[in-house]
Amino acid sequence: MQLNRYRVRTSRISHIFISHLHGDHFFGLIGLLNTLSLNGRDTPLVIYGPPGLDTILTVQFQVSQTVLNYPIRFVGLEAEQPEIIFEDQKLTITTFPVQHRIACWGFLFKEQPKPRRINKETMPKALTVEEIIALKHGQDISNDDGSVRYANETFTLPPRKSRSYAFCADTRYFEELAEWVQGVDLLYHETTFMDNEEELAEQRYHSTTVQAATIAQKARVSTLLIGHFSSRYRDLTPLLDEAKTVFDNTLLAIEGHDITIEE
Amino acid sequence: MQLNRYRVRTSRISHIFISHLHGDHFFGLIGLLNTLSLNGRDTPLVIYGPPGLDTILTVQFQVSQTVLNYPIRFVGLEAEQPEIIFEDQKLTITTFPVQHRIACWGFLFKEQPKPRRINKETMPKALTVEEIIALKHGQDISNDDGSVRYANETFTLPPRKSRSYAFCADTRYFEELAEWVQGVDLLYHETTFMDNEEELAEQRYHSTTVQAATIAQKARVSTLLIGHFSSRYRDLTPLLDEAKTVFDNTLLAIEGHDITIEE
Numbered sequence: 001m002q003l004n005r006y007r008v009r010t011s012r013i014s015h016i017f018i019s020h021l022h023g024d025h026f027f028g029l030i031g032l033l034n035t036l037s038l039n040g041r042d043t044p045l046v047i048y049g050p051p052g053l054d055t056i057l058t059v060q061f062q063v064s065q066t067v068l069n070y071p072i073r074f075v076g077l078e079a080e081q082p083e084i085i086f087e088d089q090k091l092t093i094t095t096f097p098v099q100h101r102i103a104c105w106g107f108l109f110k111e112q113p114k115p116r117r118i119n120k121e122t123m124p125k126a127l128t129v130e131e132i133i134a135l136k137h138g139q140d141i142s143n144d145d146g147s148v149r150y151a152n153e154t155f156t157l158p159p160r161k162s163r164s165y166a167f168c169a170d171t172r173y174f175e176e177l178a179e180w181v182q183g184v185d186l187l188y189h190e191t192t193f194m195d196n197e198e199e200l201a202e203q204r205y206h207s208t209t210v211q212a213a214t215i216a217q218k219a220r221v222s223t224l225l226i227g228h229f230s231s232r233y234r235d236l237t238p239l240l241d242e243a244k245t246v247f248d249n250t251l252l253a254i255e256g257h258d259i260t261i262e263e
Numbered sequence: 264m265q266l267n268r269y270r271v272r273t274s275r276i277s278h279i280f281i282s283h284l285h286g287d288h289f290f291g292l293i294g295l296l297n298t299l300s301l302n303g304r305d306t307p308l309v310i311y312g313p314p315g316l317d318t319i320l321t322v323q324f325q326v327s328q329t330v331l332n333y334p335i336r337f338v339g340l341e342a343e344q345p346e347i348i349f350e351d352q353k354l355t356i357t358t359f360p361v362q363h364r365i366a367c368w369g370f371l372f373k374e375q376p377k378p379r380r381i382n383k384e385t386m387p388k389a390l391t392v393e394e395i396i397a398l399k400h401g402q403d404i405s406n407d408d409g410s411v412r413y414a415n416e417t418f419t420l421p422p423r424k425s426r427s428y429a430f431c432a433d434t435r436y437f438e439e440l441a442e443w444v445q446g447v448d449l450l451y452h453e454t455t456f457m458d459n460e461e462e463l464a465e466q467r468y469h470s471t472t473v474q475a476a477t478i479a480q481k482a483r484v485s486t487l488l489i490g491h492f493s494s495r496y497r498d499l500t501p502l503l504d505e506a507k508t509v510f511d512n513t514l515l516a517i518e519g520h521d522i523t524i525e526e
Binding site for chain 2: 021022023027028030031034050052053055056059060062063064065066101102
């Protein structure tokens with residue numbers, strides 16, 4: 001319902017990542033999987049999640065005698081240290097364990113290094129495909145006698161930035177996390193509580209505003225996105241303000257808002 | 264979310280009835296059970312549903328290490344004929360099997376016969392509690408010499424009507440159903456399809472408008488409530504009109520609407 005409300009095209013979803021098996025993080029999954037099938041999806045879907053999630057899904061498909069129109073591949077999480085779980089030409093995805101009441105993992109999405117870009121202003125039109133590829137890989141184009149014909153520096157621009165996003169799920173504060181998400185462009189970190197509830201946060205395996213902002217600061221991220229606020233807070237401004245005292249470039253995660261990471 | 268939207272007080276829910284294990288009929292249950300617990304419920308909840316539902320719930324509680332704040336009692340449905348599954352001083356609840364793609368049950372909720380009512384206009388104020396109870400049970404009040412002091416007929420009014428509601432879940436047309444819901448005040452019957460899709464309805468174990476209205480007519484119910492419309496129908500008026508050609512007192516089941524059964 002929410003994907004539909006915010007006009008997210010489900011055909012663009014090929015992988016789903018479930019951090020842990022608390023209800024507010026996965027109860028909607030089975031309904032989504034069924035809806036995708038009813039809506040005619042036929043392309044494969046990969047689901048990453050804690051061991052046990054596959055059993056939950058399988059039992060429900062069995063009792064309802066449901067056969068989905070598309071294949072699902074389930075990948076169980078078990079990493080005890082940061083570990084790459086996906087890699088292709090464009091992206092690496094790393095999972096890392098966080099500290100919650102039950103087994104819980106975060107995810108780091110990182111674009112691969114990008115090629116240099118052809119400088120359209122200086123580029124001669126006569127380049128061959130091979131020459132373009134060579135230039136994009138940082139090589140010069142040579143004449144037959146070996147002398148430099150097109151110097152890479154003149155005809156290309158630096159690569160665009162490889163963007164990165166870390167989703168830290170539900171976790172209490174622990175310092176190591178800052179190393180694992182070092183330098184990301186956008187860091188999602190939960191802030192269930194205000195700073196005055198630090199003790200409660202520790203007990204419940206959640207974090208405060210100040211703790212989330214401290215991770216952002218230590219990790220030298222560009223932007224901190226805070227969310228998962230306790231329902232006791234009607235007005236979220238104090239949470240934002242408190243996080244900003246430690247890390248200024250902080251945003252509230254509000255359902256339906258878009259956040260763009262610039263290249 | 265919908266209970267909250269329509270201001271249904273969840274504290275008034277003591278029993279939940281699940282007809283069958285297709286996703287659109289039970290995927291929301293696990294979330295509701297958790298929300299009730301988070302919101303502080305501590306009173307017992309009874310869930311009636313097909314065998315297998317308890318396993319689904321248990322698995323999810325286990326993996327999320329959830330312990331609810333209130334006790335749940337699960338009653339598995341297995342009736343092959345109408346069968347009383349609940350009875351107290353006010354109500355009997357009967358379940359009956361319907362004909363769907365997977366095991367599926369309907370439910371008939373029927374108020375017990377009600378006592379006669381004291382006629383406030385004719386009643387002397389000096390009645391004792393025992394006398395009131397006797398009058399409500401249809402007895403006369405006698406003098407010491409055995410002669411009639413207060414004739415029941417004079418001092419009481421007939422009982423209010425015992426109301427009844429039948430929910431027939433998802434089913435294809437079968438005649439026996441009309442006997443099982445004979446004379447109810449309100450009959451909910453699915454009408455997934457228009458009359459011209461009768462063959463498709465049969466194949467998919469669903470009903471048409473005309474079939475639902477035929478059951479209502481044969482069962483001599485007071486009001487027919489039709490719902491579970493195929494998503495192909497944007498405008499529901501033709502479905503309503505078609506049902507009315509067979510059974511005039513038909514209503515559309517629209518989420519959020521209240522329907523009152525008068526006593």
